[in-house]
Amino acid sequence: MSITLAVNGALATVAAEPRTHLADLLRGELLLTGTHLGCEHGVCGACTVEVDGAPARSCLIHAGACGGASVRTIEGFAEDAVMAALRESFSAEHALQCGYCTPGMLVVARDIVLRLPDADEARVREELAGNLCRCTGYRGIVRAILGVLAARRAAA
Amino acid sequence: MKPAPFDYARPADWPAALALLAAGARPVAGGQSLGPMLNLRLALPERVADLRHLPDYAGVSMQGETVRIGAGTTHAAIEDGVVPGRLGEILAGVARRIAYRPVRNRGTIGGSFAHADPAADWVAVLPALPGHAIALGPQGERRIPLAEFVLGVFETALRSDELLRALELPALPAATRFGHWKFCRKPGEFSKATACVLALPGAVPTAVLAALDAAPLVIADASALLADPTAEAARITATLALDDPWRAALARTALRHAAEAVR
Ligand SMILES: Cc1cc2nc3c(=O)[nH]c(=O)nc-3n(C[C@H](O)[C@H](O)[C@H](O)COP(=O)(O)OP(=O)(O)OC[C@H]3O[C@@H](n4cnc5c(N)ncnc54)[C@H](O)[C@@H]3O)c2cc1C
Ligand code: FES
Ligand code: FES
Numbered sequence: 336m337s338i339t340l341a342v343n344g345a346l347a348t349v350a351a352e353p354r355t356h357l358a359d360l361l362r363g364e365l366l367l368t369g370t371h372l373g374c375e376h377g378v379c380g381a382c383t384v385e386v387d388g389a390p391a392r393s394c395l396i397h398a399g400a401c402g403g404a405s406v407r408t409i410e411g412f413a414e415d416a417v418m419a420a421l422r423e424s425f426s427a428e429h430a431l432q433c434g435y436c437t438p439g440m441l442v443v444a445r446d447i448v449l450r451l452p453d454a455d456e457a458r459v460r461e462e463l464a465g466n467l468c469r470c471t472g473y474r475g476i477v478r479a480i481l482g483v484l485a486a487r488r489a490a491a
Numbered sequence: 492m493k494p495a496p497f498d499y500a501r502p503a504d505w506p507a508a509l510a511l512l513a514a515g516a517r518p519v520a521g522g523q524s525l526g527p528m529l530n531l532r533l534a535l536p537e538r539v540a541d542l543r544h545l546p547d548y549a550g551v552s553m554q555g556e557t558v559r560i561g562a563g564t565t566h567a568a569i570e571d572g573v574v575p576g577r578l579g580e581i582l583a584g585v586a587r588r589i590a591y592r593p594v595r596n597r598g599t600i601g602g603s604f605a606h607a608d609p610a611a612d613w614v615a616v617l618p619a620l621p622g623h624a625i626a627l628g629p630q631g632e633r634r635i636p637l638a639e640f641v642l643g644v645f646e647t648a649l650r651s652d653e654l655l656r657a658l659e660l661p662a663l664p665a666a667t668r669f670g671h672w673k674f675c676r677k678p679g680e681f682s683k684a685t686a687c688v689l690a691l692p693g694a695v696p697t698a699v700l701a702a703l704d705a706a707p708l709v710i711a712d713a714s715a716l717l718a719d720p721t722a723e724a725a726r727i728t729a730t731l732a733l734d735d736p737w738r739a740a741l742a743r744t745a746l747r748h749a750a751e752a753v754r
Contacts (some may be wrong), residue, residue, distance in 0.1 A: 336499065352496060353496075353497055353498055353499035353539075354493065354494040354495065354496050354497055354529070356494075356526075356530070359493075374492075375492040375493075375530050376492070376526075376527035376530050376531060377523060377526065377527050377590075377594060380591070380593065383593050386596075386597075389567070389593075389596040390592060390593040390596060391593050391596050391597050392523075392526075392593055392594065392597070394526070394530065395522050395523055395526030395527065395530075395594075395597070396522060396526070396597070397494070397499070397522070397526070397529065397539075398499070399499025399500075399501065399539070399541060400499075400519070400522065400541055400543070402501070443592070443593065446592065461678045462591075462592060464591060464677060464678040464679045465590065465591025465592070465593060465594065465679050466591075
């Protein structure tokens with residue numbers, strides 16, 4: 336089937352079997368390999384991208400359902416100010432090691448920062464429960480997000 | 492981890508969706524349960540019918556004192572308060588603890604109820620509430636009491652030619668009291684035991700015990716449970732054929748905590 340969707344602000348028309356999920360479409364057809372795949376059943380969070388303005392599992396949206404959707408992958412946040420602050424903070428706090436979980440972590444981290452400006456450590460940990468990291472032990476990730484939240488509160 | 496081939500259809504209206512269903516298509520809403528089943532090849536449909544673009548599929552409307560929640564309303568919308576009043580407050584508290592936000596952004600209340608996973612959160616709470624599931628079939632709409640909708644493990648009162656269209660519940664009075672408790676070792680994982688108790692002012696309280704690997708247990712009169720949570724939770728749990736001692740302990744604990752949490 337032919338599918339037209341917006342990816343990182345540009346319209347793309349791709350041919351794919353209906354069973355292809357969005358992550359494979361992004362990686363295989365559009366060569367946007369920043370989106371990673373871990374479990375392919377919704378549990379690990381590595382594949383999380385923004386769909387129609389909200390984080391979603393790209394492994395659980397099959398091609399047909401993508402028609403008309405607006406998708407933002409990690410590559411699409413290059414110019415985003417919140418993401419820039421998170422990148423800095425992730426780097427400063429050693430919030431990544433191998434980096435496999437990082438694209439999904441960042442998409443979820445940005446959602447936490449924008450949706451829950453008053454989140455404390457317990458809430459950040461709760462919100463991160465759907466993103467698995469095998470390397471860092473999460474402490475750096477939690478600190479990085481709390482740092483951006485605190486900086487934004489101080490600037491407000 | 493890749494699905495077997497299937498065709499995709501996107502019905503634009505309800506008659507088209509029912510026609511696809513009659514022709515054997517598998518409905519898909521948020522895809523947050525069917526998606527994993529497709530990827531794991533636990534589900535092998537020849538065609539899926541995407542319900543997400545049906546008119547009024549998502550969203551909430553008031554009809555007098557009745558709240559109508561479209562089956563396609565997402566867990567996240569409910570978490571964010573799309574349902575008004577005390578009912579909305581109760582549902583938002585439940586929604587927030589379903590899975591993870593990226594899953595809640597797609598997963599729907601109707602998809603979850605129709606799926607009828609015994610450990611699912613809506614399956615554990617909706618049967619305690621007054622109201623109906625609105626099924627749509629070739630003959631029109633049919634109203635199924637929420638307490639009678641889930642019949643077993645992945646089994647509901649929906650007929651094979653029906654879709655779940657909406658849920659209708661009375662807007663609950665502000666003085667409605669509610670208690671809810673579920674056991675997960677990690678936030679967002681499926682519950683090992685869930686219970687809730689609902690007490691409408693001037694009415695007999697109701698309760699539900701779920702995540703039993705069976706249909707949820709609906710307790711139509713939970714007065715005794717509210718009066719003596721410890722003794723009554725033990726008595727109710729003893730009537731269930733739970734073979735594992737840890738399951739029985741968790742079920743008992745869930746009932747007791749839910750009753751003690753009523754406020
Ligand atoms: C990682 C992960 C963790 C999760 N954790 C939890 C949790 O803790 N608690 C919880 O409750 N849920 C959990 N879920 C499931 C989630 O809540 C799903 O959103 C929900 O079970 C199904 O809703 P859906 O809209 O995605 O339905 P779909 O996956 O689209 O459909 C589910 C089933 O219902 C049928 N169906 C859908 N809509 C209709 C309809 N209108 N009429 C008739 N049949 C219909 C489909 O054919 C399918 O069989 C989790 C999911 C994931 C991926
Ligand atoms: S790959 Fe999508 S959640 Fe794991
Ligand atoms: S940095 Fe390696 S999985 Fe998170």
